[in-house]
Amino acid sequence: MNAEQFSDNIQSWMDLSGSGRHAEAEKFYYKELFEAVITAFCKKYTGRKTGGLLVSLLGFSPEPVILTASLLQPATHLIVTTPLKQEIVQVLEKYLQPGYQLVILEDTSFKTIYKRIKESLSDFPTSNITVDITGGKKSMVAAAAIFAKDYGSEIVYVDFEVYLKELRKPKPGTEYLNVIYDPLTDQPETSIING
Template sequence: MGPTIPYLNEWLELSRSGKFDKAQEIYFEKLFASVIDVFKESNANLLPKGGVLFSILGYSPEPIILTANTIEPDVHIIFTTNNKSEGSSYMEKYLGSDYETIYLQEDTFEIIYKALKEQLLLHPTSHVTLDITGGKKSMVASAAIFGKDYGCKIVYVDFKEYIKDLRKPLPGSEVLNIVYDPFKDQPELFIK
């Protein structure tokens, strides 16, 4: 088990007893700030700060919040097909207003790729991180192809410990994995 996370046992008890609404309230109101701190500290030197962060959002805002708080992007754009405001209050609480959300009508390759490309044209830089943790598999696959095509660092929020009966990672065990780094994985692309 990793670092001590306050209210973890209370969250576990509520979750396992089926009191999911109360567990979620405890998680975001009392526990998640510590999870962010642990994540930032353990991943602080993995990626440079700043640049542009593209995030794929499904229904769980936690990975987006963790990545954004760790790399502190200059520009953060979230892509989602989820037109509901589920999780948006937590994103506002932990990200402030330092992000833009792009709502996509469909999760087709063409729509996702085009939306990512449009935002890259609006925010030109060679320092783009693409967080593919959330979203439907079709969105993630399309985003990953875009990321490779345009030389983005592709990241995924994973975990070291998993609570099988709750089907959730143990809070505080989250880790940032670099799935693809063009400078490391294909340096031949940058030889002049």
């Protein structure tokens, strides 16, 4: 898809969403835009490390989980979430590589979340861990971030350059990977001691 066609499709999607035809807009997004969004997102980070364990938090929007997984190509992908709507599961099945694991939380307490992520290390031992905190409840994000720091894991967030306030969505194609914490470079306690 060329840039003009992509731009036209974004406008069509915005028009559908803005007119209140949300179900139609969502179908259009996945049919006409999302593959191009994935491709553009991955092109921005050619040569980035892949493999390892990816822990994704999932709320109501599966797109960030799919973008991060498409980029990182994890050997193991653990998606931590609360009970999901079937439509979200169908989107995951369509766009993710087979083999990801859904961890449905019985509650979102710190202990439950931390324990469930930690248990995954027993099943999939690796030191190459990335935690994507884009989705999920704030309690999930806090527990996952503390886990990531404790286990020397990279923390990432799918962010965007343009937010369409009236639609409460990022403008397609403006998504980017924000590295919140990289244990190889972001050790403030080490620089305070050594500096």
